[in-house]
Amino acid sequence: MSAANLRLDLPDMPEAAAQLRLDVRAFIDEERKAGRLPPPERVGLGFSQEMTKRIAARGWIGLTWPKKYGGQERSALERYVVTEELLAAAVPVGAHWVADRQSGPVLLKFGTEEQRQEYLPRIVAGECGFCIGMSEPESGSDLASLKSRAQKVDGGWKINGRKIWTTNAHRVHYMIALVRTSVVEGARHAGISQLIIDLQAPGVTISPIISMAGEHDFNEVLLEDVFVPDKALIGQEGNGWNQVSAELAYERSGPERWLSSFRLIAELIDVLGPDARPSSQEELGRLLSHLLALRQLSMSVASMIQQGQTPNLEAAIVKDLGTKFEQEAVRVVRNIVSAENLTAHGRADRLKALLIHAQQYSPAFTIRGGTNEILRGIIAKGIGLR
Template identity: 45%
Template sequence: MTVTGTEHLDGIESGFEHLRTEVRAFLSHESATGGFVPDTDSWMTGFDPGFSARVAGRGWLGMTIPTEYGGHGRSPLERFVVSEEMLAHGAPVAAHWIADRQMAPSILANGSEEQKRRYLPGIASGRSFFAIGMSEPDAGSDLAAVRTRAVDNGDSWTITGTKVWTTGAHLAHAMVVLARTDGQPGDRHSGLSQFVVDLPHPDIEIRPLRSIDGQAHFNEVVFHGAQVPAAALLGKRGNGWAQVMGELAFERSGPERYLSTMPLLRAWAAHLAATGATPGQRQTLGTLTARAWALRRMSLRVAAELTAGRKPDVLAAMVKDVGSTFEGDLVEAVRASSALVARRGGADSLARMLAHSVLHTPVFTLRGGTNEILRGIVARGLGVR
């Protein structure tokens, strides 16, 4: 695992201050003029195609996609700056998040020339939204236990099976599906392949799954013998497991793994500044801020590794593990350290934000791989037996 030094990271950051200032000014204007209402977990629940289009118009989507495919040819570190500010401000980025975060890099790394030219310009322009077809019923966190099967017909594939907890599938224009093309489920990592499947599809049923807050961003997706063209195969047949592992490095390494609840911390800090803080509240605020800063440095290192062309799988797993734990700790600390009563309705925006965060806390350490799975990845990566 290669990482860059602290001084080097500081030097990198200083080169992007103009970009950060520009993004902050945009977000402040959007918030002040009613473009969005800040909220926690906005990358999961804040689906606003209009906002995504305005972000794309600024050149802040598809930043790392080469210009020949409609992108902007910028670095992962520049994308990190934009992502960090969007999350910290609680902006509604869910519409484009999955496509821009991991589907674009995956298609760039594994896709055919036809797939790159078909999907990447839409991602960069904020017009093409993606879902991820990985998790399945009864498989838990055992991704290799997928039972969805794709049968090769020569000029097409027939996909049969079920995916679950599929975020945004009901709104997506396409989804990348992991399916078994060869062998049996007992073969584990071999015989798996990925497909880019356009949505909607007559033989794909999308059923909403309502979370405890009554919203429906998750779905169960059932493939009733859905036929897709041969060109839908993403990458090499049988190489699906390796491709997914590379894709998950992008999913787990981003700042959303510790910034989902940052808008709550910022709102609480502003509240304390306006009303006065007790010594205990000041200590809690300081502790949370210090933990957030340490996680930020870890996440920035991951972005630096990606910029250098390396694959920081282990470091990304560390960030996701520690970061998702922090997100839940932050919510509980704010709740326990204040007289706030979490309410989903009413005029108090801070109480509403706390209620939203409380209801979403259970999922933080589950999505993107449970913390137990991530610790196994870290242990193997560090050679621990």
């Protein structure tokens, strides 16, 4: 592909999406009124198994999946609407996020029928969550250099290695681990496979890593002679690299790549009211126009996924632009908070607390799911510049 024929077309939203949006908003209102959705104190995804159960009861997990696995067979664009509304309202969706966004779709695309029947209905019911076992202490951007190994043994695989930055490993049930199963001379991307690991299995040790914001989301996961049965292998042995490439397109383009700071912006607008200084209004106006453009790009990628494409290049563009926007939003809000006299407003303290969290958390935006330098390499290659 070259830059000349790179196109991101805005899709037509299906009519049913408009009603779905209203349904999600009504649910959020109900949750707020019932006191089950307190005002957010952090940017990024919160974690609540109870909330995941309530969202599951509405049928909004695995929305696009076949009915025989508990899904609703609705479109990727309708799923987009659900995730957008939940994130914009800072609903804690972390308990099902990874399973709904990427583990389930990977099982649908590459898994066996037995795996689909075993895991998908439980994900849809909000009963089981997954984490991503890709990064290792010395393999992040250069993921193909990973050292975790699975050795073939009678009836299964024995895994040894160390995964790091594994978000929510201490709270969910399974990890899809990327491990080396064979060595193919001169082809480092070959011989890598994906295996499902039950995080309660003997030999799995999960240790916390506390973030700069003082929170425990990340973990280091040590795998020592962990046995998984043959049926834990996803897709073909040695094809893990291709499978992960497809998975990363799901991971990189969604609204979570440009909505992390949205509550902060919304909170600021509420606190400022109509009397903000002209310079603050101008800065906010610029920010919001960028937000709308990003939303259109991100919806275009959702539409490509809907059409069965694997838009790795387009997803990398959305993530690069989206995460830079999220960081810029924190900077703009901080400038406006410093310039305006907000002390009289009852919600100013909450806004400032959210801003402090956003400042501590925002470096992660351009690292998680692939750093921006790596994304730009993918973009350069994709449009024929290298």
